[in-house]
Amino acid sequence: ARFGIETTFVKPGDIDGWKAAVRPNTKLFFGETVGNPGLDVLDIPTVSQIAHEAGVPLLVDSTLTSPWLMKPLSLGADIVYHSATKFLSGHGTVIGGVIVDGGSFDWERSGKFPELSAPYDGFHNMVFTEESSVGAFLLRARREGLRDFGACMSPHTAWLILQGIETLPLRMERHMRNTVKVVEFLASHSMVSRVGHPMLESHPSHALAKKLLPRGAGSVFSFDIAGNRNQGKKFIETLKVFSHLANVGDCRSLVIHPASTTHFRMDDAALAGAGISQGTIRLSIGLEDADDLIDDLKRALKAAEKAA
Structure with missing residues (x-):
């Protein structure tokens, strides 16, 4: 305005x-x-x-x-x-x-x-x-x-982007293959209360994603830990393979906990208004071995559970 x-x-x-x-x-x-x-x-x-x-x-x-x-x-x-x-x-x-x-x-x-x-x-x-x-x-x-x-x-920037585009199909296929495995793991974990990815039938865009995005709806998504801000922070601190960065779409797997970083000044009510909980975690799944990513998440979830 x-x-x-x-x-x-x-x-x-x-x-x-x-x-x-x-x-x-x-x-x-x-x-x-x-x-x-x-x-x-x-x-x-x-x-x-x-x-x-x-x-x-x-x-x-x-x-x-x-x-x-x-x-x-x-x-x-x-x-x-x-x-x-x-x-x-x-x-x-x-x-x-x-x-x-x-x-x-x-x-x-x-x-x-x-x-x-x-x-x-x-x-x-x-x-x-x-x-x-x-x-x-x-x-x-x-x-x-x-x-x-x-x-x-x-x-030089233009050259790096052009170099990256040449491998886009190979990278995206790996991004999505890893994402499927990570989403399935998180959706079955007792410490996870919600996984926000359209590949799951519980997601409101599941049917539309199957129609418009048959190869997958992306490798950047959020999930909620059944815990508080301190547990979310402990989860981040325990990760070794995931990098704590606000970027997405990287060949490396990235993670951020909004309640203790980008949105740390907001109280619980304001977080809820933004669609974020104390335990919301955003992941950008990279190209590492999927089993290594899942092991990293498993250790971090265990540490978060103990932090309660």
């Missing part, structure tokens, strides 16, 4: 909520392929239809799924972006991003985007929809971003 932008938040699966959120001044629908860390799956075909009926594009953050698990453009999305720091590069060594204009949205026909369909003084009265009939948004994003914002990646 400070910048004249009105935002309405809707849960990914709330289709009626998406419809009700449309206003005369609505200009964009935005969602994540899967939410972080609850992994609620976005029904892209349905939401994109609602967006297009309103004359606006659907922008999708596909970072957590990568193109190997889902191709949002083929499901109806118009623009897709990735944090290339994560699965695309795969090693957590660079900072970068990727934005893809699918060329499917008619910016001029929409009538809501004069910044693309009318002469622009900043580029000598260029009309971006005339300059590029299928990629007007991307054309302006590139030209204005490079010229005005300095969005110029270093050659």
Whole structure:
């Protein structure tokens, strides 16, 4: 609101909520392929239809799924972006991003985007929809971003990302194979009260994930220890294979305990409002041997249980 932008938040699966959120001044629908860390799956075909009926594009953050698990453009999305720091590069060594204009949205026909369909003084009265009939948004994003914002990646960073993309299919297959084993282990453990992954029938997005994400719904997810903040902290401190980092999508397995780190200033009521408990743990499953990961988790859960 400070910048004249009105935002309405809707849960990914709330289709009626998406419809009700449309206003005369609505200009964009935005969602994540899967939410972080609850992994609620976005029904892209349905939401994109609602967006297009309103004359606006659907922008999708596909970072957590990568193109190997889902191709949002083929499901109806118009623009897709990735944090290339994560699965695309795969090693957590660079900072970068990727934005893809699918060329499917008619910016001029929409009538809501004069910044693309009318002469622009900043580029000598260029009309971006005339300059590029299928990629007007991307054309302006590139030209204005490079010229005005300095969005110029270093050659070495670009090279590292390209190197990572070459092995993306191999890495994603291993990520998902390890995730299946870890989720099954956690779901059967007495110290774990909840596992938030759509591969489980108990997850609200289970059916949609089977339809839109047949290869798996990602390797970043959360689970709850049946314990307090101190037990969550003890769990983290006991881990040896998992690295205590806030990043995700790394070749290494990563872990974070929000209640003692990112959300440590929030009381229990505020945590609950954010969908987090004292014992919520977020994992990003890496490429190590799955048995080693499970042994590490098993020791940490035992230590957390004793810390009670």
